[in-house]
Amino acid sequence: MSETEKPGFFKRLFTGKSDAHVAEAAAETAKLSWWQKLKTGLSRTSSQLTTGIAALLTKRKLDAATLEDLEDLLIQADLGMTTASAIVATLKRERFETDISDDEIRKVLAAEVEKVLGPVARPLDIGSDHQPHVVLVVGVNGTGKTTTIGKLSAKLTREGRSVMLAAGDTFRAAAIEQLKIWGGRVGAPVVAGEQGADASGLAFEAMRQAKDAGTEILIIDTAGRLQNKAELMAELEKVIRVIKKQDPTAPHTVLLTLDATTGQNALNQVEIFGRVAGVTGLVMTKLDGTARGGILVAIAAKFGLPVHFIGVGEGIDDLEPFEASDFAKAIAGIGE
């Protein structure tokens, strides 16, 4: 992504709150990226990391009390106790009692976070080894599966690849309609059945149609489910089994959507969906609010699963590649 045509999400974070600023930025670039929006957003909320860290560090040096406050800030970004403590322990080891400016501390903090995130920031690679390349999208209700499918297929069709969608959420009212509307927006055919029909049957049918049509990529939507509902997880297993009947190597990509506002439960989502559905990569959605999605740091440390994209809005273009350094800076509250 080139900085000039579309600044990363990072740049949006501290754009400032005045409309003039925003207008200026909008004039400069066709569309604000996550980073810029984030900056605008954060400057509006009262309790947030940035001012927290600034307030804390203009006053004192990196002593025990300051470290404790830093840990609090990380906790408030949803990193969780274990990860927050680990990061602060590293800071302590390296910089304890040294005089350090607030710019510096943020950089060190961001660097620590980035160390964890760097290895998992990997672009989604949809090769052409398989025809169709099957992408299964799974996750808890409302985390953004269908929307992400819409955005992703827009990206792929724009790259000139042929995409077919499968309306595998046969449970939620109007979920099929919703995917059809996205299909219409991006010009991708949608394989759909009736609401209440068997999801695995629909997946089977979609596989067949995609093969027949010679489509490069088939993206299968699924109903949202809580990972602690054994019955619903078994249903998901069945969908996968049925897909394998048509192509034993499929699904080639299994994306799990995680809502950035989710707290510690997200760890459990990754664990269970990972085990049941063989998740190959993550997408974190809703980073356009004030939630920093810090749980992703804990997830990266524990599971090492690739993170491909972040969702930064409801629009068709609001899907950005996951950049470890931007994300880390957002958590550490770094401005420019």
Next chain:
Amino acid sequence: MFESLSERLSGILDKLTRRGALTEEVVNEAMREVRRALIEADVALDVVRSFTDKVRNRAVGQDVIRSVSPGQQVIKIVHDALVEMLGSTAQPIDLAAVAPVPIMMVGLQGSGKTTTSAKFGRRLSERSRKKVLLASLDTRRPAAQEQLRVLGEANQIDTLPIVAGQTPTQIADRAMMAGRLGGYDVVILDTAGRTHIDEALMAEMAEIRRIANPHEILLVVDALTGQDAVNLARSFDERVGITGIVMTRMDGDGRGGAALSMRAVTGKPIKLLGVGEKSDALEDFDPQRIAGRILGMGDIVALVEKAAAEMDMAKAAKMAAKLKQGTFDLDDLAEQLKQMQKMGGMKGIMGMMPGMGKMAKQLEGANLDDKLLKRQIAIISSMTKKERAKPDILAASRKRRIAAGSGTRVEDINRLLKQHRQMADMMKAMKKGGRGGLAGMLGGLMGGGMPDIDPAMLEEMARSGQLPGGMPGMPPGMPGGLPSGLPPMPPSGGLPPKLPGLPGLPGLGVKAPGSGFLPGLGKKK
């Protein structure tokens, strides 16, 4: 719901119950573990902090109850603090308004507004026989309006016909119009999800509110939400003034920390819980029950409550024995003053007595605030042991010393001594079995600061049973003169606030024409 949090907490607290004595360090250590457990359950950090501080302070300042272990007492304290954090009393949805009553659902994307709208509509129409109209104002998410229509149909609830191209505010207007024309009892407005920093959408939400003037504005929050829950709740509340909270996906996690933070952060009650995908998976929220579930130690809580009641009874008996002997010294007075403080001072006590609301107001007017109680306790604690037992030895020089020590004036000390004398006299008079009990007592209690309270009226109230008598733990055969119309109340545990053994209240009056002794403080019926 809350299973994993419950497991963690009971693990930590169990360790406490097995200890004989508790040091401050042990309590602190336990609170550190509680802190960690709450944070891992996604309770907002600020809320965690004030919770553990509260428990720690109370545990340290707690009177020891002999019959239970200190650990059990701490559990009771944690329980009470949890109940307070959750809002103490259940607050159901309020529909008391002119029909059609508009109810507006707001929240982030994907939090469960539409599902909740349908569930709530179904409950209103099935359980409360209300005629409900559902209207989706979500023109943003593809097929959102269609989703609500399908849900309405499945549950036999009317939905506002979808008109393509209308803005959310236009739909709100049309929904209210349809509600009036169609004779609906309730109109539920399901709005689009929005992040609380999306200025345009927040403005739109405020505009919808202006148009529909909702009687309830419910913020729908996913129970899986992390630390950001407090930011979003605060922002939505500031922007539209929510009236209540619905926590969804309570079946999704054993943590549910967001639910614990909500009340503390917004001061707004949680009203409903979503506990499943089916349209009847909706529950009322009851802080007591939820706290019980989180702690899972109901038996210990009950045990401590009972022990506390028994201890109060024992204290009261001891006090009564003293009174019988006519030895009511300044230590006894201090004990009484502390009891009063515990109960929220004079206003608190009056407020608990039916029919005495007016007096509570007068008290307020007379400026008899709790500072007075504090000052009086300070005076007594500045005395030596000997002085407290034998106030007669208090010569001018001693009084000056005490005044300096307690930061008061000699007049204050004189006033306190006079009150004590009057009370002691009263005790003696009552011991002789003379009539004239309650009125005189209350008269004394009110002192000169309450010129227009007619003691006769009080006595009448007492007789007619408007003043509940026999506080918990009032031993039989209290010093004579208790109006017979006051049946002693059993020391049944349960409802806070409790009135611990309180045989006598000192006269707080400034001029104090009578003596004060208020025996009949029962708990509010």
